[in-house]
Amino acid sequence: MQISVVIPLLNEEESLNELHHWISETLDSNGFSYEIIFVDDGSTDGSWEVISTLSRKRNNIKAIRFNRNFGKSQALHAGFKAAEGDVIITMDADLQDNPEEIPELYKMITEQNYDLVSGWKKKRYDSVIAKNLPSKLFNAAARKTSGLKLHDFNCGLKAYKNEVIKTVDVYGEMHRYIPVLAKNAGFSNIGEKVVQHQARKYGETKFGMERFLNGFLDLLTIWFLGSFGKRPMHLFGALGVVMFIVGFGFAAYLGIDKLFLNKAGRLITQRPQFYISLVSMLIGIQLFIAGFIGELILRTKREKQRYHIKETL
Template identity: 35%
Template sequence: MTLATQAPSNVLSDVPPHRLSIVVPMYNEVDNVEPFVTAVHEALGDYGFEWELLLVNDGSRDGTRQALDEQARLRGPHVRPIHLWRNFRQTAAMQAGIDAARGDVIVTLDGDLQNDPKDIPKLVARLLKEDLDLVAGWRQNRQDGMLLRKVPSRIANRLIRKITQLEFQDLGCSLKAYRASVLKRVSLYGEMHRFIPAWMATVTSPARMAEEPVSHHARTRGESKYGISRTLRVVLDLLAVNFFLRFSGRPGHFFGGVGLAVGMVGGLILAYLGALKLLGEDIGGRPLLWLGFFCVLGGLQFLTTGVLAELLIRIYYDRGEVAPYHTSKAPEMAPTAGWHHRA
């Protein structure tokens, strides 16, 4: 990492010493590489603390790899390109950068210069001064086209707020500052970079998260990778988020509840047909008979799946690596403090 030689900027006054890692996924952004790296260095010229810039090339095919390597050669070892051998999409690229980050604080942002690197010190300062685990950017004055970006983003944010019960206004903003020790307890996949606050709520309190207004600029180089189709993928991932938030510690309740409901419907159907049979009616050719049979069978399968899921989750927690709960950070105590001593 590079060592800053100037005094910290005003916004970072009274901020505890720390090391900062900036993680930036890039895909086919060859025209933005040099302007972006320059903008980051200008924004952090008087940062005052150690920092590094991790530029994750997500399988680009337009010369982004060569441009990143050239910037690393020109700027120094604190600029660290990471090359993925194919396009794994933004979430996986972000995870690769997070895994490689060495800082106490991690900031993520897009490499298309729509997020402003000048907002990084402000987010970090709030994170550390208020002892938070996450400060998310809020693009109050978005500069995107209405159809391709704003509409899908509004739909996604509304769905996410409804499901997660987290009152973030702009979860789609990639510019976020995290406490590294907390972020690294979360694994990302799919389109989960949108749901990082929801995933972090499984390892820390939502009270330790905040949102901060940030600048937003129109894209001037390259092509946008966002659109309506991404909203559909977000909906699918949102179902997974909802399951893990509500049932990760008790999957048997989810599968068992579904199984009981489906099995009860099947049982009522078969009971009704059984009554008709006793009254002398022919039920052998009725489609309702097949529906009742398969509902009962499906209910049994859901119930057994719930039992298996409970066994797996018990094995997961019994390994001792993860607890089914998380506590707030307690003050440090002397080895003999906190015990009642008999007089």
């Protein structure tokens, strides 16, 4: 099979028939063999009924239904697990991503040998204050932190080699940073393509302003995991050693000063350097222990199920 189209969704019943028709018409006209995987992330409208009807009509449709809303990252994880295509395309279900971009994305993966191609919504039809400006700030921070020169990390329209999505573990709210996760996993050939952005036709966005705060926090998490996720002792242990040395240095100074330079002076406990020394050494020991515990957790962690599938088709 050439292409798997993975579509996470939440309450998009009005757009699903039109989206399916648009994808099918595009891929059929280009002669692709393909499957469409709808992942219903706990919709409370009629989305699952629409998907069920489509599934009965077409044998190339797979459908996964969560028993509640677990988040886009978990939906993508389930879709990636079910995907069988050589190239996997992800797109949103709100008709803002254009399926006519898929053939060119496919060629960039298969002919130009990209591991991952991320869409870039260069011209957007979203609110400038609510989405455009925060997105630009968010993407600038992501570029600086990750070293990837992508303009739009959060674009839902992306293309991947099969081995990428089977290797990368998407969890939490890390769907924004799949290119960074792929880079950290060793897939360095990551490209970008300008894609057409459509104005939302039905319903309203499912994401509020809090997603940008969460995005920056997730970015810090990605940076930490990418740099020290497999060796936490290198960070916490190093900081702990530095703090302990600082504290020990102050303690040594106080001892030498008391014994040889200022025998008749104040008590050591009356001097501020004593408390700086004490606190620094305690913090150093705690940081070292944190790094040690992190190493133990890495060696004993077990895979946990992050979502519950209610139904599949």
